[in-house]
Amino acid sequence: MISSANILFEFICFVMALCFLKGNDKFTLFTKLYLGLVCITETSGFLWMMCTNKSNIWIFNIYILFEALYISFGLYHFIKPFKKNVKPLYIATYLIFIAVYLYGSFTRGFFKFQTTAIMVASVLIVFLCLYYYHNLMKSDKIISIRNNLGFWWVAAVLFFYFGSTVYNLFMNVIFSNKPFAYEILVYIMLTLNAILYGIWSYSFICSSRHQKLLTSSY
Template sequence: MPAYITVNTTAEAVCFLLSLACLYKDKEPAWRLFIFFLLTTVIVEMGGIYVRDQMQLPNYMIYNVFLLIECLVQYYFFYFLYKTYHDTKKLLIGWLIAFALFYFAELISKHFGAYVSVSSTVMSVGLILASVYFYYLLLREKRSRQLAAYAPFWWVNGTICFYFAGIACNLFFRYLVQDQTPGVGHSARYIVFSMLNVLLYLNWSYAFICRYRQRISSSSSD
């Protein structure tokens, strides 16, 4: 059991519990979707550890499949955020089709025998651009917002930090995954991604709390 308690699984589990507590009564399906997404994330992480440590098998296919779920959820949420400003449904569908073609082409080229690191990088670039565009729309708003309590702002903050730094890890994937850090027993890539995971889930957790406070405030004012 101790093998399943890591920095990643702890951060994911805490964020999942916060999403469950803060979002289960939320009226917006896009926010509630994170309850199921984070639960899936925890299950995938546990499954990856089980396959790697208990079955002594490569676990890359688990994360290859999860990458599709991750892409769908993240881009759907950006679509939800953009709806406040204008409709981007056609752009979303076009991007998802393009990503799916690229993803399956890479899977086939690797004979389903490795992690689709290039597709992960492509997805990350798209999410970074989507985050930057959200900031642009936010800056153009005439409405004044208190960013310290604005849930989408903190969700996007966590997303852009995680995927921007994640690109660097994917670009140096082979180098980072080989070397073991003295006294730790994990590759440099594992350590970097653990730190990024904590940063991501801290921002997302705070976004969920902000969303909960907004809902409570709206309910009490009605």
């Protein structure tokens, strides 16, 4: 039931992206591709578990490579208008994540969840989110939050990665020693997913509103 709810949130967000996110830029394209991938991953993970009754962690271990790549690219895309030389920061973030990911895969094995890599990625992503808001506040540009895709997209990322700190910290312990708390962690992840995909959907509507405003002003 929980997996179905997650798939539903992700699918709604994917449809919202297809309907409201217009434009020919890389961010629009990558967002649609990434959300499509999210739906495929979640569905295939769910089906794998149902059919084989085996762990689907390896599917999510592959998926997080794309997740980190998309999120860091998205942050790079929104910080870029404020700071010209932000590309090295984006590349460094992803390389650090990859290094920790590979180290984890070699030491713990590929079939165990890469918690350390996810935690490192979360810290770096939260740092980039705060860096975006810092630049937004410092900037001379006046933005309307109501119609700003960047503000809401980054807000969703900040909520998800900052909010998942407890989940990430407890996950290892709980999987091994405290199975009773597993259910609550699953509900936390469901809530975080609802927040992430809910705010992202709203950000796509903002983008559409902004586009309409631009076309009506010409």
